[in-house]
Amino acid sequence: xxxxxxxxxxxxxxxxxxxxxxxxxxxxxxxxxxxxxxxxxxxxxxxxxxxxxxxxxxxxxxxxxxxxxxxxxxxxxxxxxxxxxxxxxxxxxxxxxxxxxxxxxxxxxxxxxxxxxxxxxxxxxxxxxxxxxxxxxxxxxxxxxxxxxxxxxxxxxxxxxxxxxxxxxxxxxxxxxxxxxxxxxxxxxxxxxxxxxxxxxxxxxxxxxxxxxxxxxxxxxxxxxxxxxxxxxxxxxxxxxxxxxxxxxxxxxxxxxxxxxxxxxxxxxxxxxxxxxxxxxxxxxxxxxxxxxxxxxxxxxxxxxxxxxxxxxxxxxxxxxxxxxxxxxxxxxxxxxxxxxxxxxxxxxxxxxxxxxxxxxxxxxxxxxxxxxxxxxxxxxxxxxxxxxxxxxxxxxxxxxxxxxxxxxxxxxxxxxxxxxxxxxxxxxxxxxxxxxxxxxxxxxxxxxxxxxxxxxxxxxxxxxxxxxxxxxxxxxxxxxxxxxxxxxxxxxxxxxxx
Amino acid sequence: xxxxxxxxxxxxxxxxxxxxxxxxxxxxxxxxxxxxxxxxxxxxxxxxxxxxxxxxxxxxxxxxxxxxxxxxxxxxxxxxxxxxxxxxxxxxxxxxxxxxxxxxxxxxxxxxxxxxxxxxxxxxxxxxxxxxxxxxxxxxxxxxxxxxxxxxxxxxxxxxxxxxxxxxxxxxxxxxxxxxxxxxxxxxxxxxxxxxxxxxxxxxxxxxxxxxxxxxxxxxxxxxxxxxxxxxxxxxxxxxxxxxxxxxxxxxxxxxxxxxxxxxxxxxxxxxxxxxxxxxxxxxxxxxxxxxxxxxxxxxxxxxxxxxxxxxxxxxxxxxxxxxx
Numbered sequence: 129x130x131x132x133x134x135x136x137x138x139x140x141x142x143x144x145x146x147x148x149x150x151x152x153x154x155x156x157x158x159x160x161x162x163x164x165x166x167x168x169x170x171x172x173x174x175x176x177x178x179x180x181x182x183x184x185x186x187x188x189x190x191x192x193x194x195x196x197x198x199x200x201x202x203x204x205x206x207x208x209x210x211x212x213x214x215x216x217x218x219x220x221x222x223x224x225x226x227x228x229x230x231x232x233x234x235x236x237x238x239x240x241x242x243x244x245x246x247x248x249x250x251x252x253x254x255x256x257x258x259x260x261x262x263x264x265x266x267x268x269x270x271x272x273x274x275x276x277x278x279x280x281x282x283x284x285x286x287x288x289x290x291x292x293x294x295x296x297x298x299x300x301x302x303x304x305x306x307x308x309x310x311x312x313x314x315x316x317x318x319x320x321x322x323x324x325x326x327x328x329x330x331x332x333x334x335x336x337x338x339x340x341x342x343x344x345x346x347x348x349x350x351x352x353x354x355x356x357x358x359x360x361x362x363x364x365x366x367x368x369x370x371x372x373x374x375x376x377x378x379x380x381x382x383x384x385x386x387x388x389x390x391x392x393x394x395x396x397x398x399x400x401x402x403x404x405x406x407x408x409x410x411x412x413x414x415x416x417x418x419x420x421x422x423x424x425x426x427x428x429x430x431x432x433x434x435x436x437x438x439x440x441x442x443x444x445x446x447x448x449x450x451x452x453x454x455x456x457x458x459x460x461x462x463x464x465x466x467x468x469x470x471x472x473x474x475x476x477x478x479x480x481x482x483x484x485x486x487x488x489x490x491x492x493x494x495x496x497x498x499x500x501x502x503x504x505x506x507x508x509x510x511x512x513x514x515x516x517x518x519x520x521x522x523x524x525x526x527x528x529x530x531x532x533x534x535x536x537x538x539x540x541x542x543x544x545x546x547x548x549x550x551x552x553x554x555x556x557x558x559x560x561x562x563x564x565x566x567x568x569x570x571x572x573x574x575x576x577x578x579x580x581x582x583x584x585x586x587x588x589x590x591x592x593x594x595x596x597x598x599x600x601x602x603x604x605x606x607x608x609x610x611x612x613x614x615x616x617x618x619x620x621x622x623x624x625x626x627x
Numbered sequence: 628x629x630x631x632x633x634x635x636x637x638x639x640x641x642x643x644x645x646x647x648x649x650x651x652x653x654x655x656x657x658x659x660x661x662x663x664x665x666x667x668x669x670x671x672x673x674x675x676x677x678x679x680x681x682x683x684x685x686x687x688x689x690x691x692x693x694x695x696x697x698x699x700x701x702x703x704x705x706x707x708x709x710x711x712x713x714x715x716x717x718x719x720x721x722x723x724x725x726x727x728x729x730x731x732x733x734x735x736x737x738x739x740x741x742x743x744x745x746x747x748x749x750x751x752x753x754x755x756x757x758x759x760x761x762x763x764x765x766x767x768x769x770x771x772x773x774x775x776x777x778x779x780x781x782x783x784x785x786x787x788x789x790x791x792x793x794x795x796x797x798x799x800x801x802x803x804x805x806x807x808x809x810x811x812x813x814x815x816x817x818x819x820x821x822x823x824x825x826x827x828x829x830x831x832x833x834x835x836x837x838x839x840x841x842x843x844x845x846x847x848x849x850x851x852x853x854x855x856x857x858x859x860x861x862x863x864x865x866x867x868x869x870x871x872x873x874x875x876x877x878x879x880x881x882x883x884x885x886x887x888x889x890x891x892x893x894x895x896x897x898x899x900x901x902x903x904x905x906x907x908x909x910x911x912x913x914x915x916x917x918x919x920x921x922x923x924x925x926x927x928x929x930x931x932x933x934x935x936x937x938x939x940x941x942x943x944x945x946x947x948x949x950x951x952x
Contacts, residue, residue, distance in 0.1 A: 456836040476828035479895035487824045
């Protein structure tokens with residue numbers, strides 16, 4: 129390894145109101161290195177790197193880039209000088225084209241007289257997309273027409289078009305299918321070969337151990353330990369992350385399904401564009417039904433359709449034998465839906481934890497189903513905050529000030545609070561740390577044992593295999609294969625039918 | 628500094644921002660009192676004036692908060708108030724009943740609001756688009772009504788008919804009752820919670836079972852009641868109505884709501900009392916400028932600057948309070 133430092137952070141501290149996000153954090157990264165940052169949600173990974181990438185300023189501390197004092201004015205400024213960051217959630221503007229997103233703030237580069245040369249801009253954007261291996265995205269498309277993965281890939285193209293020396297990949301891979309992940313891994317490897325630096329943030333321990341040369345663990349805003357490649361040990365890293373040994377099993381350890389015969393949700397011959405192609409399925413009481421496949425296989429659309437958020441062009445679906453026409457009817461049949469795009473679809477981030485949890489359960493605590501008494505509302509919300517151990521100042525804290533895992537807990541508690549019998553969970557553990565993940569798996573298992581039903585849509589093979597009673601593998605909008613829970617079921621078995 | 632101390636400090640800061648509009652009102656009130664004492668102005672008479680001037684805007688704008696909470700706005704409320712008042716006055720002239728006049732004012736205003744919101748719902752348009760169309764339509768209707776009435780440029784209700792209710796107490800009672808009704812709906816009923824959540828994130832609201840179209844129709848209907856009551860109070864204060872009646876009310880509603888600390892984007896931070904605080908503050912500000920004998924142009928500039936300052940403060944309130952996603 130060339131030992132030239134590219135990134136150096138010294139004694140950095142940052143507070144968000146009473147929350148200490150960073151407390152005297154110091155670390156460095158070198159040329160030709162992939163440095164991993166790992167830690168529980170809210171440990172300071174995103175905060176420290178986002179400060180280096182110009183998103184916000186630190187309260188205290190110094191930063192150096194290639195040995196020079198570093199104080200970028202903005203993310204655009206940092207990117208122009210060689211530090212790019214791919215953020216966790218969507219960072220694109222929906223109503224403009226992919227090309228305009230890629231060259232946002234740089235359209236003057238494409239001016240021909242008083243006009244923007246859109247043809248040249250589209251061509252350059254397409255070149256950027258092709259270069260990262262996302263040529264299937266057309267630069268002239270409106271960004272709103274893209275799914276989450278393709279929006280994320282267009283962000284990556286935007287960053288890579290500037291040829292950065294340091295790239296921060298912040299918990300991006302879990303939002304992507306294998307194809308998207310391979311694109312990011314390819315970029316990371318290429319940067320390493322070109323003697324550049326990658327700072328890789330992920331909650332996937334296997335992934336981070338495989339890809340990184342060194343690994344720095346943060347907890348509660350402090351650096352706990354840095355592991356060299358030779359020192360990598362999953363148990364030790366986990367213990368460093370959460371400050372205790374992770375007891376109990378991660379996934380379910382039973383292989384005897386308690387699912388009953390009763391069908392609670394039935395879809396028959398569903399068709400919708402190129403997303404659903406004559407798809408049928410049955411979900412039983414007390415069953416976790418996994419849905420897996422590549423990102424574009426239609427599984428995310430299936431989740432929306434089964435919650436009646438999108439209507440199929442053909443086919444029917446019933447819940448407890450009743451046809452469902454909209455989300456309110458689905459909720460009346462005790463359904464809940466945690467969407468993949470958490471900050472847009474599952475939460476109102478500019479509202480309090482209380483607002484988010486109570487709005488889904490108004491019918492559960494309103495007197496005579498209309499009158500809201502603050503005391504009853506508080507009792508209802510506090511019970512959910514406690515049950516899911518949401519880390520917060522109090523329930524009046526705004527969701528925007530929570531870490532990713534705690535946001536996800538709020539999204540969960542909307543539906544567990546109203547005691548939903550059927551939950552549709554689309555990538556429920558995306559971007560959450562292993563401690564929260566384990567808590568969520570335990571919650572799902574508990575719900576299953578109580579006779580509740582879960583449709584688990586996920587891009588994580590291990591999660592699907594570890595939690596599902598049955599697993600439907602989708603491809604091109606169809607169910608390609610049904611796999612039953614078994615200790616012998618492997619990721620290779622699933623992947624065979626996905627691709 | 629300990630975490631508890633920091634939490635207390637943060638809570639104090641949040642409370643300070645929350646109470647800023649109220650403190651602004653108290654400050655203006657104090658300035659007005661001091662000026663009144665220095666310049667030997669009849670204070671009870673001035674208060675009566677302030678109530679007379681602000682009550683119509685308070686009532687109409689408080690209902691409009693429901694629309695603003697959704698992140699929408701209605702540009703036609705002033706024109707709607709004028710049409711409601713004209714038709715209410717005509718109804719009185721036909722029936723001789725003040726109660727009928729009140730019911731017609733409210734009925735017409737609610738009807739106009741419903742047309743705006745239902746049209747938007749049917750054609751799947753943003754509601755403010757239909758309110759722009761309604762503004763043109765209602766402005767034309769004002770001219771048609773005055774022309775069709777055959778009484779020159781005005782429509783009049785005999786002053787004697789409304790003399791009994793043209794007093795501060797009656798107006799205050801109407802205002803307090805309507806405010807209580809709106810506070811109850813906004814803070815203690817499912818409707819208010821849903822409106823705030825819908826305004827905060829319509830996508831998430833839909834996926835939480837909320838019906839955005841029904842909520843918009845409900846918000847406009849409640850705003851319509853306020854506009855109708857405002858129309859009725861306008862007649863009691865000035866029974867001679869012309870095309871210029873309530874000409875500034877539309878803009879006053881917008882300014883009052885923002886002035887009272889309502890976030891321009893609506894959502895969870897919306898407050899039902901914003902309009903009342905804003906309307907009274909604005910009237911006090913006008914009175915202060917009159918007392919200081921400021922030129923009306925200078926007065927407008929001062930108001931504009933304060934308006935921008937209030938929006939800036941309300942928007943910067945929660946800046947920097949967001950962890951990176």
